[in-house]
Amino acid sequence: MAKPLVTVRNVFHRYDQHDVLENVSFDVDEGSFVGLVGPNGSGKTTIIKLILGIEKLQEGSIEIFGKPVQQFKNRGHISFVSQKANSFNRGFPATAREVVGMGLSDKTTFFQSSKKNDKRIIKALTHVNMQEFADRNIGDLSGGQQQRIFIARALVSQPELLILDEPTVGIDTDNVQQFYQLLSKLNKELGITLLLVSHDIGTITTQVNDLLCLNKTIHYHGDPGEFEQLSNEERSRFYGHDLHVITHDH
Amino acid sequence: MIEAILNYELLRNTFITGLLVGLIAPLLGAFIVVRRQALIADGLSHVTLAGIAFGMFLQKQSPVVMLTPFHFGMIFSVAGAIVIEKLRSVYQGFQEIAIPIIHSLGVGLAIIFIALANGINTDIFTYLFGSVAAISRKDLILISITAVVVVIFVFILYKKLLALSFDEEFARVSGIRARTVHYVFVILVALVIAASIRIVGVLLVSALMTLPVATSMRVAKSFKQTIWYSILYGEAAVIIGLVSGYYLEIPPGGTIVMTASILLGLTLLVKKINGSGKRGGERS
Numbered sequence: 334m335a336k337p338l339v340t341v342r343n344v345f346h347r348y349d350q351h352d353v354l355e356n357v358s359f360d361v362d363e364g365s366f367v368g369l370v371g372p373n374g375s376g377k378t379t380i381i382k383l384i385l386g387i388e389k390l391q392e393g394s395i396e397i398f399g400k401p402v403q404q405f406k407n408r409g410h411i412s413f414v415s416q417k418a419n420s421f422n423r424g425f426p427a428t429a430r431e432v433v434g435m436g437l438s439d440k441t442t443f444f445q446s447s448k449k450n451d452k453r454i455i456k457a458l459t460h461v462n463m464q465e466f467a468d469r470n471i472g473d474l475s476g477g478q479q480q481r482i483f484i485a486r487a488l489v490s491q492p493e494l495l496i497l498d499e500p501t502v503g504i505d506t507d508n509v510q511q512f513y514q515l516l517s518k519l520n521k522e523l524g525i526t527l528l529l530v531s532h533d534i535g536t537i538t539t540q541v542n543d544l545l546c547l548n549k550t551i552h553y554h555g556d557p558g559e560f561e562q563l564s565n566e567e568r569s570r571f572y573g574h575d576l577h578v579i580t581h582d583h
Numbered sequence: 584m585i586e587a588i589l590n591y592e593l594l595r596n597t598f599i600t601g602l603l604v605g606l607i608a609p610l611l612g613a614f615i616v617v618r619r620q621a622l623i624a625d626g627l628s629h630v631t632l633a634g635i636a637f638g639m640f641l642q643k644q645s646p647v648v649m650l651t652p653f654h655f656g657m658i659f660s661v662a663g664a665i666v667i668e669k670l671r672s673v674y675q676g677f678q679e680i681a682i683p684i685i686h687s688l689g690v691g692l693a694i695i696f697i698a699l700a701n702g703i704n705t706d707i708f709t710y711l712f713g714s715v716a717a718i719s720r721k722d723l724i725l726i727s728i729t730a731v732v733v734v735i736f737v738f739i740l741y742k743k744l745l746a747l748s749f750d751e752e753f754a755r756v757s758g759i760r761a762r763t764v765h766y767v768f769v770i771l772v773a774l775v776i777a778a779s780i781r782i783v784g785v786l787l788v789s790a791l792m793t794l795p796v797a798t799s800m801r802v803a804k805s806f807k808q809t810i811w812y813s814i815l816y817g818e819a820a821v822i823i824g825l826v827s828g829y830y831l832e833i834p835p836g837g838t839i840v841m842t843a844s845i846l847l848g849l850t851l852l853v854k855k856i857n858g859s860g861k862r863g864g865e866r867s
Contacts, residue, residue: 385756406758408756408757408758409757412756413752413756415750415752421750422617422619424800425806426804427749427805427806428805428806430805431745431805432749434742435742435745435746435749435750435753435757436757470805486753490757
């Protein structure tokens with residue numbers, strides 16, 4: 334049995350007087366491709382922030398690589414692509430190479446563009462098929478290309494777990510398909526465990542091998558294929574919200 | 584002028600200080616601009632003026648005070664920087680409000696202390712507009728130490744500052760201690776402003792931190808290049824500004840900023856003629 338990289342147990346979370354998460358428990362196993370879906374405001378981003386340690390845990394426990402999240406220091410092992418990543422200032426004077434290098438930021442100084450780091454940056458760019466764009470300004474690239482650069486930035490620290498929060502927002506349909514192919518490659522060829530957060534349940538069920546439906550609490554955890562077989566009412570119940578599945582025929 | 588620089592210590596000190604601030608002001612300015620905090624220098628320079636006026640007031644009360652107005656300017660500037668960072672965390676959704684608060688507080692305090700310290704005099708005039716002959720040997724030593732400290736910190740924190748300026752959330756997830764780095768950065772900015780004021784003056788110090796960067800962003804292809812070109816434009820503005828200020832008998836604040844503005848204008852013009860003026864802002 335695969336060992337869990339992330340263990341979430343009985344997590345409750347409140348903002349002001351408002352319950353955001355209630356008794357949330359799940360595991361993310363090593364090597365898996367987990368989809369976390371739920372409607373807007375279901376607590377998806379909150380649980381991600383708790384796992385990443387940028388939101389303080391109020392109740393319950395979260396373990397990352399077997400260590401309580403509060404004590405987990407080895408941040409290079411876990412990386413993140415945010416839904417806000419593509420809302421950066423497009424006039425920012427940085428090249429793709431510099432942006433990817435930011436993923437190594439806790440280890441380098443001004444002149445430490447060492448050959449070793451350069452190699453790692455180019456390797457990360459090659460994984461996302463963007464090596465030719467290394468010296469292009471980040472703002473000059475298309476939305477889909479920028480998203481690949483952000484993936485490369487997350488990969489450069491050679492993480493075992495990659496968390497993606499709504500990474501396809503603002504990307505056109507063609508690029509979304511390529512994007513999922515890239516994620517599948519990272520999972521299967523590089524063995525990176527993926528936790529993908531999305532409100533788009535239609536596409537995600539065809540891509541992931543483990544599905545979590547969250548709406549304050551976990552309503553479904555299991556095989557995405559089985560979820561697909563359920564009736565619309567059942568799926569709506571598990572999704573925790575009225576569900577109008579948009580099927581993506583490819 | 585070279586002969587005068589060699590013969591007169593104050594002039595020599597000014598020239599060396601000019602070269603130092605021509606390096607450190609655009610160096611930090613590059614980060615200030617990409618962090619969209621261009622107004623922070625204006626806010627802090629007015630707090631520095633309050634400190635200078637406070638120092639003058641104290642000197643008037645008791646001539647044996649060990650610290651000079653310049654020292655008080657530096658202390659006030661650093662204190663103002665810390666208050667800005669505190670206010671930024673209090674007003675999370677409206678972080679830019681911290682700067683006008685500090686700016687007006689600085690002006691208010693400056694007016695009070697200037698009035699208490701005998702009103703507008705020649706000394707205050709040199710602090711407002713800069714001077715070619717105002718740097719004592721002790722000031723020069725303090726400014727040199729500041730320059731070394733700033734360069735070392737930027738050298739060490741470079742990648743952290745860059746990552747935080749580009750995408751704070753990602754930087755925090757990567758384990759960068761954002762609050763600590765923000766505090767260190769804003770204190771460095773405060774020190775650079777206090778150090779630059781003797782040359783360019785309170786009213787124009789922010790120009791030395793932003794104009795060379797604005798020019799550089801039109802030609803640089805990467806962030807590192809932006810820094811190098813900013814320093815180049817900054818040094819050019821300081822050297823041309825100091826020399827012309829000396830010969831024309833005009834406070835160097837005016838001539839330095841005019842030189843920086845002309846360099847910006849020329850760069851924009853050349854880019855427009857070449858038809859490739861895309862960098863820096865048009866896409867934002």
